[in-house]
Amino acid sequence: xxxxxxxxxxxxxxxxxxxxxxxxxxxxxxxxxxxxxxxxxxxxxxxxxxxxxxxxxxxxxxxxxxxxxxxxxxxxxxxxxxxxxxxxxxxxxx
Numbered sequence: 352x353x354x355x356x357x358x359x360x361x362x363x364x365x366x367x368x369x370x371x372x373x374x375x376x377x378x379x380x381x382x383x384x385x386x387x388x389x390x391x392x393x394x395x396x397x398x399x400x401x402x403x404x405x406x407x408x409x410x411x412x413x414x415x416x417x418x419x420x421x422x423x424x425x426x427x428x429x430x431x432x433x434x435x436x437x438x439x440x441x442x443x444x445x
Contacts, residue, residue: 354378361386374412 352371358381360368366385372392379399387407395415405425413428415435423439433444 354381357381357383 352373354376357368357371357373357378361383367387368383368391369387369389370391371388373396374392374394375396376393377397378393378401379397380401381398382402383406384402385405386403388411389407389409391408391411393416394412396413397417398421399417399419401418401421403426404422406423407427408431409427409429411428411431413431413433413436416433417437418439419437419441421439436444438444
């Protein structure tokens, strides 16, 4: 799935994106508030300025993802793999 298809589905009301493969996708500024991204592959994705408030990112693969300036308030990152991810505050997760 690419950015355009993802945004179209989200705009149409779809929120369930479990197990989606968006590895290396450019998703900067995308609005995914409240999306279900359980076990999503977001490895090396560009999520700069993305709105992920209230998103369910449990068990998501975010290794090497760029989350610079992303909105993560209320997001569930339980058991997500954040190794090497650039966090909203600019730090690199170890």
